[in-house]
Amino acid sequence: AQKVTQAQTEISVVEKEDVTLDCVYETRDTTYYLFWYKQPPSGELVFLIRRNSFDEQNEISGRYSWNFQKSTSSFNFTITASQVVDSAVYFCALSEANSGYALNFGKGTSLLVTP
Amino acid sequence: DAGVIQSPRHEVTEMGQEVTLRCKPISGHDYLFWYRQTMMRGLELLIYFNNNVPIDDSGMPEDRFSAKMPNASFSTLKIQPSEPRDSAVYFCASSPGGGAWGGELFFGEGSRLTVL
Numbered sequence: 001a002q003k004v005t006q007a008q009t010e011i012s013v014v015e016k017e018d019v020t021l022d023c024v025y026e027t028r029d030t031t032y033y034l035f036w037y038k039q040p041p042s043g044e045l046v047f048l049i050r051r052n053s054f055d056e057q058n059e060i061s062g063r064y065s066w067n068f069q070k071s072t073s074s075f076n077f078t079i080t081a082s083q084v085v086d087s088a089v090y091f092c093a094l095s096e097a098n099s100g101y102a103l104n105f106g107k108g109t110s111l112l113v114t115p
Numbered sequence: 116d117a118g119v120i121q122s123p124r125h126e127v128t129e130m131g132q133e134v135t136l137r138c139k140p141i142s143g144h145d146y147l148f149w150y151r152q153t154m155m156r157g158l159e160l161l162i163y164f165n166n167n168v169p170i171d172d173s174g175m176p177e178d179r180f181s182a183k184m185p186n187a188s189f190s191t192l193k194i195q196p197s198e199p200r201d202s203a204v205y206f207c208a209s210s211p212g213g214g215a216w217g218g219e220l221f222f223g224e225g226s227r228l229t230v231l
Contacts (some may be wrong), residue, residue, distance in 0.1 A: 017146065033218045033219075043204065043224070044222065044224050044225070044228075045206065045222040045225075045226055047219060047220075047221075050218070052220055094223070095218040097218075101146060101210055101212055101218035101220075102148060102160050102163050103148075103158075103160070103208075103218075103220050104160070105157060105158040106157075107155060108158075108159045
C-alpha cells in the first residue's frame with residue numbers, strides 16, 4: 001500500500017505565483033518523520049525539511065513553508081513567489097521508527113515555473 | 116565531510132553483463148540504504164543495512180540483485196546478469212538513524228545505469 005500520496009503529478013505556474021504541493025501520508029506508528037526532498041534537473045536529491053510526529057508547528061524558511069496537520073495526515077509544502085529555479089521534482093517522504101528509518105517516497109510532483 | 120560517494124556515476128553495459136555499483140557512506144552513519152529510481156516506479160527502496168547487517172531486502176527485485184556491506188565504509192550492489200529493465204538511477208544513502216537527526220537520509224549523487 002502506498003504510504004505517501006502526492007496526488008499532483010505535474011504543476012505549471014508562472015513566476016511569482018504561489019504554489020502548494022500536497023502530501024498525504026499513512027502510518028500506524030506514533031513515532032515517525034516526514035520529509036520533503038527536491039530533485040532538480042541535475043538529478044541529485046536535496047533535503048529541504050524534516051518534521052517529527054510530535055511537532056505540528058508549521059515552519060517557514062524564506063519563500064518555503066510547510067503545513068503539518070496530523071488530523072488530516074497531511075504535510076503540504078508551499079512556495080511563495082515562485083521562481084524559475086524552483087522548477088524541479090519534489091518528493092514527500094515518510095520515515096517510521098519501526099522500519100529502520102527507511103524513507104517511503106511519494107511519486108513526486110513535477111513543478112515547472114515559467115518566466 | 117565528503118558526503119556519500121557513489122561510483123560509477125554512469126555505466127553503460129550490455130545485457131547479460133555483471134554490474135557492480137559502489138557506495139561509501141558518511142563516516143559514523145549506522146544505516147545504509149540502496150534506492151532505485153525509474154520513471155515508472157519512482158524511488159524504490161531495495162535494501163537497507165544497520166551496522167553492516169542487511170535488515171530488509173524485500174525490495175530487491177529478484178535473485179539477480181545482491182548487496183553487501185563488508186565493513187562500515189563500503190557497500191556494493193551487484194546485478195548479475197543485467198537486463199535492459201534494470202536501467203535506472205541507483206542511489207545510495209546513509210543515515211545516523213533517529214534521535215536528534217530524525218532519520219534524515221543523506222544521498223549520494225546516484226549511479227545512472229543503462230543496460231543495452
